[in-house]
Amino acid sequence: MNAIDLFAGAGGFSTGATMAGCKVVWAANHWQDAVNTHALNHPGAQHVCQDLHQARWEQVPAHDIMLASPCCQGHSRARGKEDGNPQHDASRSTAWSVVSSAEFHRPYLSVVENVPEFMRWTLFPAWRQAMESMGYCLTPTIVDAADQGAPQHRERLFIVMVRAKHPLVLNLQKREHVPASSFVDxxxxxxxxxxxxxxxxxxxxxxxxxxxxxxxxxxxxxxxxxxxxxxxxxxxxxxxxxxxxxxxxxxxxxxxSVQEARAAMGFPTDYKLPENKRTAMHMLGNAVVPLVARDIIQEIARVV
Structure with a gap:
């Protein structure tokens, strides 16, 4: 499958999709450092650095699956999610980029990652209705990265969407937990x-x-x-x-260390990250765990 990635952080969604056999053909983020890092690790994809609210979807190549990680800060308990905070309101609005991209391209499959609180967003019912109005059936599932073999407890929401009459029924198999001792040096x-x-x-x-x-x-x-x-x-x-x-x-x-955090996130040991530790840690903390993305996409491929 050809995939596009409205990515976050270090590009774990693309990395997991590649592990699952997808070809990532296009990726975009508003942060130039993140785009540069993604391009180093996924040189075969087209890269764009832009605010996705102003994206030119007609310039995006055809694809079978859209991967997206809208900003989570406005939903996360760690950062606060009260309405009326301009920064958080703006970050929440990035979820509408998923709708506008899907409206233009109508890919058969889409997967959105966010914190579980995303489903408690005031506008989530409207967002869901927008996707359903285009013929998508949604399967939300909360996954702990430790259950998919990453040496990290990290619960995230994954919304699998298929343009069909019925939602996909996923049976994600849990893997054995891997301890932190596996990467601490x-x-x-x-x-x-x-x-x-x-x-x-x-x-x-x-x-x-x-x-x-x-x-x-x-x-x-x-x-x-x-x-x-x-x-x-x-x-x-x-x-x-x-x-x-x-x-x-x-x-x-x-x-x-950055190397230990990279291992805890489940990225390959040769995955290139910025030399600046603060920048690298910021990217890793914002990223999708590749092993979770891999398992979800493999399960999608099994049932479609």
Whole structure:
């Protein structure tokens, strides 16, 4: 199948689609760094850097499946989703690009990824009705990336849409969980003493609580609900757009590296990312987990 990707972050939807046997023929994002990174890893696709509200859909090549990851920040609990916030209202409106693209091209299949709160958006019923008015039947499903073999717990909504009389019935098989220990390298990274001048009291408290539960080696989050840390023998928590996870090893600690975050997201080890860590982590935190995209698209191919 030929695919287009209204992509987010590092381009995990395209990577997963390629793993599933699709040919990605076109990809677009509003962030030039993300477009450049996608082009390095998917050189066979046409690339456009633009606001998709102004997209020229007649210039997009024909395709069998549209992949899309509208901005999630306005829906996410982590960022707030109140109406009346101009930034969040604008980010939510990117979902209408899916409608305008589908209206022009009418691909047989589309898959939209977002946070589960997307379905609680005030305008979601209108958005869904717009897709249904074009003959699409929707199958929403929430998938934890850990269930598809990524060493990360990350729940995301995937809405599979088919232009047919009946929705697709998907039977996504769960895979064995992969622990964080599979990618943490204790011989690499910029380690620092835990006890050092200026270390925040809250950080020391979290580490002390984690040590009581998990011993000398574990993962400690700088924000979120994991106040007692997380065992290395289970998948890591959600990779976000800024540094969140620290690796604790005895009396030393360091933040997760880009290479480790890439592995936690399920990208191939040779996937090229920006040299700047903040930029690379931002892209990874915004990306679709390739292994989830792969399994969903393979399951779609099985049932259509």
């Amino acid at each position: 204790f011989n690499a990274g910029n380690w620092q003493p835990i006890e050092k001048p200026g270390r925040a009291t809250a950080t020391l408290s979290r580490i002390a609580a984690g040590r009581r539960v998990h011993g000398d080696r574990f993962i400690s989050s700088y924000y979120g609900n994991e106040k007692g840390g997380r065992s290395l023998h289970r998948p890591i928590g959600t990779i976000t757009t800024r540094d969140r996870h620290a690796i604790v090893d005895g009396d030393r600690m360091r933040m997760l």
